[in-house]
Amino acid sequence: MRFPSLLALFAAFFLAACGGDKPSAVDTVYTETRLEGTVDKTVAQMSVEGMMCEIGCVAKVRKELLEVPGVASAIIDFEKDRALNVATVEYDAEVVDAEALVAKVTAIGDGMYPVHRMEVTRYGQVDVRP
Numbered sequence: 001m002r003f004p005s006l007l008a009l010f011a012a013f014f015l016a017a018c019g020g021d022k023p024s025a026v027d028t029v030y031t032e033t034r035l036e037g038t039v040d041k042t043v044a045q046m047s048v049e050g051m052m053c054e055i056g057c058v059a060k061v062r063k064e065l066l067e068v069p070g071v072a073s074a075i076i077d078f079e080k081d082r083a084l085n086v087a088t089v090e091y092d093a094e095v096v097d098a099e100a101l102v103a104k105v106t107a108i109g110d111g112m113y114p115v116h117r118m119e120v121t122r123y124g125q126v127d128v129r130p
Contacts, residue, residue, distance in 0.1 A: 045118075061076060
């Protein structure tokens with residue numbers, strides 16, 4: 001009988017640790033850069049607010065990003081006391097766009113993780129025609 005009680009206590013603690021007040025909605029600032037390179041790829045860096053722990057918050061954001069069709073990788077640079085953490089996402093721009101990635105993250109927990117900034121860098125052949 002003691003095991004279910006401990007399990008319930010652990011679940012409540014885990015949910016409270018990653019919960020807290022929901023940040024207010026923010027307008028995401030988008031920037032895009034094109035760089036010449038030999039490999040065609042698109043990389044986005046998202047400044048995400050609201051992540052408080054690696055086990056729950058960071059893992060959830062990473063999992064949700066990896067489920068988006070066209071996303072090849074998602075790496076999150078997380079520090080516990082930092083207000084904004086950075087998610088670096090490599091994706092196929094022909095399959096998904098930056099706005100869809102932001103929408104996916106901000107939909108988690110009904111806006112628990114607002115994205116303040118989205119910087120997209122497209123690597124590949126640069127078209128220099130006028």
